Amino acid sequence: MSTYYDPKDLGKFGEIAEFQPALAEKFFSWYGDVFAEGALTQREKSLIALAVAHAVQCPYCIDAYSTDSLQKGATEEMMMEAVHVAAAIRGGASLVHGVMMMNKVKEVSM
Amino acid sequence: MSQATTSLHRRGADLANAAFQLNVLHHGDSVENLPSFAEKLRPSGLMPLRPLSPEILQVNVGKMCNQACKHCHVDAGPDRTEIMTRETMQQCLDVLARTDIGTVDLTGGAPEMNPDFRWFVDEIHALGRKVMVRCNLTIIVSNPKYRDLPKFYAERGVHVVSSLPFYDAKHTDRQRGGGVFDDSMEAMRLLNAEGYGVGGSGLVLDLVYNPLGALLPGPQASLEKEFKRVLSDKHGVAFNSLICITNMPISRFLEYLIDSGNYGRYMETLVNAFNPAAAQNVMCRNTISVGWDGQLYDCDFNQMLELPVASSSKHISTFDVEKLNSRAIVIDQHCYGCTAGAGSSCGGQLT
Numbered sequence: 001m002s003t004y005y006d007p008k009d010l011g012k013f014g015e016i017a018e019f020q021p022a023l024a025e026k027f028f029s030w031y032g033d034v035f036a037e038g039a040l041t042q043r044e045k046s047l048i049a050l051a052v053a054h055a056v057q058c059p060y061c062i063d064a065y066s067t068d069s070l071q072k073g074a075t076e077e078m079m080m081e082a083v084h085v086a087a088a089i090r091g092g093a094s095l096v097h098g099v100m101m102m103n104k105v106k107e108v109s110m
Numbered sequence: 111m112s113q114a115t116t117s118l119h120r121r122g123a124d125l126a127n128a129a130f131q132l133n134v135l136h137h138g139d140s141v142e143n144l145p146s147f148a149e150k151l152r153p154s155g156l157m158p159l160r161p162l163s164p165e166i167l168q169v170n171v172g173k174m175c176n177q178a179c180k181h182c183h184v185d186a187g188p189d190r191t192e193i194m195t196r197e198t199m200q201q202c203l204d205v206l207a208r209t210d211i212g213t214v215d216l217t218g219g220a221p222e223m224n225p226d227f228r229w230f231v232d233e234i235h236a237l238g239r240k241v242m243v244r245c246n247l248t249i250i251v252s253n254p255k256y257r258d259l260p261k262f263y264a265e266r267g268v269h270v271v272s273s274l275p276f277y278d279a280k281h282t283d284r285q286r287g288g289g290v291f292d293d294s295m296e297a298m299r300l301l302n303a304e305g306y307g308v309g310g311s312g313l314v315l316d317l318v319y320n321p322l323g324a325l326l327p328g329p330q331a332s333l334e335k336e337f338k339r340v341l342s343d344k345h346g347v348a349f350n351s352l353i354c355i356t357n358m359p360i361s362r363f364l365e366y367l368i369d370s371g372n373y374g375r376y377m378e379t380l381v382n383a384f385n386p387a388a389a390q391n392v393m394c395r396n397t398i399s400v401g402w403d404g405q406l407y408d409c410d411f412n413q414m415l416e417l418p419v420a421s422s423s424k425h426i427s428t429f430d431v432e433k434l435n436s437r438a439i440v441i442d443q444h445c446y447g448c449t450a451g452a453g454s455s456c457g458g459q460l461t
């Protein structure tokens with residue numbers, strides 16, 4: 001293993017079945033259903049996936065859902081707004097814990 | 111309007127040569143390891159690929175165009191002078207008169223730039239056949255002499271099929287040239303005013319979407335919804351259906367793929383997305399493509415790669431349905447473009 005991340009590995013995702021076929025089959029079948037057109041459109045789902053990919057900072061997911069969002073007809077503006085949503089939630093998640101910090105400070109302060 | 115590019119032909123580029131393109135398709139960047147299209151088709155029981163009886167005569171009346179789009183598979187542009195003569199058009203009409211081919215699909219270039227275009231449409235119409243025209247929209251507003259085209263089309267019930275790769279100017283102009291989107295909206299308003307794309311008129315205006323890069327087209331129904339919403343809300347224009355077409359790895363789109371470093375990956379994407387159900391319905395099975403010089407091909411893409419029909423009936427002047435029906439369709443690596451994902455044809459998604 002010369003590197004932790006190789007773009008070619010994305011194409012081998014399906015090979016996780018080699019070590020545990022039954023669970024992989026369930027996962028991929030469920031995964032396919034999740035992204036099918038439903039109450040949310042495929043484009044909306046792809047943009048959510050793109051935002052989550054940035055929140056979890058998964059390079060494979062960013063690769064896959066940048067392409068997929070474009071293929072589903074999303075624009076660059078939509079995609080960057082989705083990344084800002086992820087960033088806002090990440091930033092907000094840190095900041096809202098500031099209240100916890102303040103609570104503790106007030107608890108132990110005179 | 112500014113051109114997005116110039117033709118490969120004009121630039122004297124290697125890729126202007128069909129044999130050079132085929133060589134890239136066989137031996138270009140990392141594609142040698144990809145399975146041949148024939149190999150991929152065989153398990154579906156479709157090899158050799160056989161035609162059904164022809165239902166559509168797709169006639170390329172010339173390579174001249176007022177636009178020069180970055181992805182053009184015809185390498186069309188204002189500098190191209192190859193044009194179909196009235197004599198060749200007459201040979202097409204003779205074939206229609208003695209066969210039951212129901213539809214004539216006129217393409218180019220901008221087909222309207224052929225000086226005999228309107229005569230040809232009238233003659234096909236007189237034979238009672240359906241006429242489709244691949245109209246790039248901007249031609250209608252490019253010169254006062256074309257401004258009455260919507261009326262001309264409406265009077266003959268011509269089915270208008272027009273390219274619009276996106277519902278905004280930024281993306282459309284990137285592929286088709288500066289000002290193309292605004293001109294296209296103006297042309298659509300003129301078509302709508304004649305009843306095109308408007309419910310109940312019976313006049314059909316379809317739009318063609320093709321991806322703006324090394325991407326597969328998305329799901330047709332969902333894209334159509336979005337196009338209709340934005341074009342109606344922001345521009346007050348209407349159309350009937352959105353047709354999704356995959357970009358073929360030939361000509362100017364091939365040039366883009368190579369120059370952007372996407373070629374190998376794009377071919378791999380097409381191969382991985384091979385769909386046997388789409389292969390079953392490919393358009394070459396019910397279409398005969400006629401070149402500007404009357405040569406016969408299995409499709410417009412084979413025409414641009416100079417791969418003629420594998421039949422002794424090779425020219426419109428010697429058109430023989432029986433001979434053509436017994437031919438095997440000529441396939442090569444570019445055919446992966448029509449069988450990827452939901453499939454692609456001049457009529458859109460195949461599955």
